[in-house]
Amino acid sequence: MKVKQFEYKPLAHYSYAIVSNGKMAVIDPERNPLKYYSYAKEHNAVIVAVIQTHPHADFVSSHFQIHQETGATIYNSKLLGADYPHLTFDDGDEITLGDTLLKAINTPGHSPDSITIVATENSEVALFTGDTLFIGDVGRPDLREKAGNMSAKRQQLAEMMFHTIQHKFSDLPDSALIYPAHGAGSLCGKNLSSDNSSTLGQERKFNWAFKETSKEKFVNTLLDSQPFIPSYFGYNVAINKAGAENIRIAKAAVHFSMNAIEKAMVVDVRSEENFKRGHLKGSINIQATSENSKFETWLGAIIKPEESFSLVIEHPADLEVMLERVAKIGYEKQLKSIITLVNENLVKSEKLNLNDFEQHPENYTIVDIRSESEINEGKFFESSLAQPLNELRDTVKNIPIHKPIVVHCAGGYRSAAGSSIIERVVKNQKVYDLSDHIHDFKS
Structure with a gap:
C-alpha cells in the first residue's frame, strides 16, 4: 500500500x-x-x-x-x-x-x-x-x-x-x-x-x-x-452533494478583457501597494499575491454565493492561476469577467500619516476587523470598534464617520480588504489602511 x-x-x-x-x-x-x-x-x-x-x-x-x-x-x-x-x-x-x-x-x-x-x-x-x-x-x-x-x-x-x-x-x-x-x-x-x-x-x-x-x-x-x-x-456542501461541473468546461465560460471597465462588483487581486496606487472606484482588494495567501477563504467570506463579480488581475499571465483559484470554491459561474486595468479613471487610496496617528489616535475612528475570537483575546487599541471582516459589508453602515477611519487586522493582509470595503461605502471621509504597520503598535 x-x-x-x-x-x-x-x-x-x-x-x-x-x-x-x-x-x-x-x-x-x-x-x-x-x-x-x-x-x-x-x-x-x-x-x-x-x-x-x-x-x-x-x-x-x-x-x-x-x-x-x-x-x-x-x-x-x-x-x-x-x-x-x-x-x-x-x-x-x-x-x-x-x-x-x-x-x-x-x-x-x-x-x-x-x-x-x-x-x-x-x-x-x-x-x-x-x-x-x-x-x-x-x-x-x-x-x-x-x-x-x-x-x-x-x-x-x-x-x-x-x-x-x-x-x-x-x-x-x-x-x-x-x-x-x-x-x-x-x-x-x-x-x-x-x-x-x-x-x-x-x-x-x-x-x-x-x-x-x-x-x-x-x-x-x-x-x-x-x-x-x-x-x-x-453553498459548497450543496455543490458537492450534486457533483461539480467539469472544471475545464466551467473555466472556459469566463470572459477575459484587456481594457474593460466594469460597473458591477469588482474584486482586485493585486498587491495592496498597486491597488492603493490606482484602482477602479468601489473595488475590493482581496490579495492573491502569493500561492499561499488565503484568497479563496476571503473571496468566499466577502462575496456571497451566486453574487456576480469581476476580477482585476495584474497581468494576463495571471489569468489561468486566478481562474483555478476561483473555481476551488465553485465561484466560477458568478465570475463574469477577468480584466486588466488601463491607467484611466483610476482612484488612489489615502496614505496614513503614521506619526500623527501614533501621537493622536483619539483623532481617528479605529476599526478592528479581526475575528471575534481574536478580539476576545485582547485589543491593540482601547478605543477600537470591532467589525469582523466577514461581516463588514453588512456592518460598515454602523461605523461613525465624523473622524478619519483607520482599519487594522493582526498582520496586514486582511486590512487591505477591510479598508477597501469601507472606502467604497464611505464617501465623505478619509479611510486609511494601517497594513503591516500594526506590528509597531502591538504591545
Whole structure:
C-alpha cells in the first residue's frame, strides 16, 4: 500500500491517493483532478475508486469529474444524500483495492454523514479521517446547520462527536496512521496542528478530545470559540452533494478583457501597494499575491454565493492561476469577467500619516476587523470598534464617520480588504489602511 498526500495550502486541505497492485483510490480530491491522473500515470495504476468522507464545505471536490473521466466508482455514506451515481460506503462495507482492504466506519460529529476510511494491508493500518479527527483536534460541529433551532443541531452533532471519539476508534491499534483532510489554518476546526499526519496512539495521548471527561465538558469545549463560517460553506456542501461541473468546461465560460471597465462588483487581486496606487472606484482588494495567501477563504467570506463579480488581475499571465483559484470554491459561474486595468479613471487610496496617528489616535475612528475570537483575546487599541471582516459589508453602515477611519487586522493582509470595503461605502471621509504597520503598535 502506497499513500500519497497532496496539500493545497491556501485552504489547508489534504487529499490522498492510495495505490496497491496497480489499482488506485482517490480520497477527498480537490477541484482539479489532473494531479491525481498524473500520479496514477507515474505509478502505472488505474483509478478505480474515489471516496468522499463527507460533502466538504470549504472546497469543491472533483469526485464526479473523476468518475466521468475515468469510470471510477464514487463511494460515500448513504446518509450523504448524493445526487450523483455512487455506491454507499458505511459501517461494515468493504472495498478491495489491489492487496489493500478499505473499510468504512461511520464517524458523525463534524457532519451527520462523515465516514472514516480504514485501509489495511498486511500489518499496516491507515485511517483517512476526513474532518472528523484532525491532528490535535476534531472537526467543528456547526457547519451543517440550516433554518430552525440552530443551537440544538450543533449540540446534537457535538454529542455525536463525543460518541465517535469515545467508541469508534477503540478497536484500532495505536500504530494506525492518521491522515486528516485538513491541517493548521483550516476553518473546519479551531486548534489544528501543523503536522500533516500522526498515529492513533499519539492522538490518544495528546489530542484533547481523547482525554477522559464528561460528555457535557466535551461538548462545551468543542462548541466554544469556533472560528467564523464563511458565506460560501453551505453553498459548497450543496455543490458537492450534486457533483461539480467539469472544471475545464466551467473555466472556459469566463470572459477575459484587456481594457474593460466594469460597473458591477469588482474584486482586485493585486498587491495592496498597486491597488492603493490606482484602482477602479468601489473595488475590493482581496490579495492573491502569493500561492499561499488565503484568497479563496476571503473571496468566499466577502462575496456571497451566486453574487456576480469581476476580477482585476495584474497581468494576463495571471489569468489561468486566478481562474483555478476561483473555481476551488465553485465561484466560477458568478465570475463574469477577468480584466486588466488601463491607467484611466483610476482612484488612489489615502496614505496614513503614521506619526500623527501614533501621537493622536483619539483623532481617528479605529476599526478592528479581526475575528471575534481574536478580539476576545485582547485589543491593540482601547478605543477600537470591532467589525469582523466577514461581516463588514453588512456592518460598515454602523461605523461613525465624523473622524478619519483607520482599519487594522493582526498582520496586514486582511486590512487591505477591510479598508477597501469601507472606502467604497464611505464617501465623505478619509479611510486609511494601517497594513503591516500594526506590528509597531502591538504591545
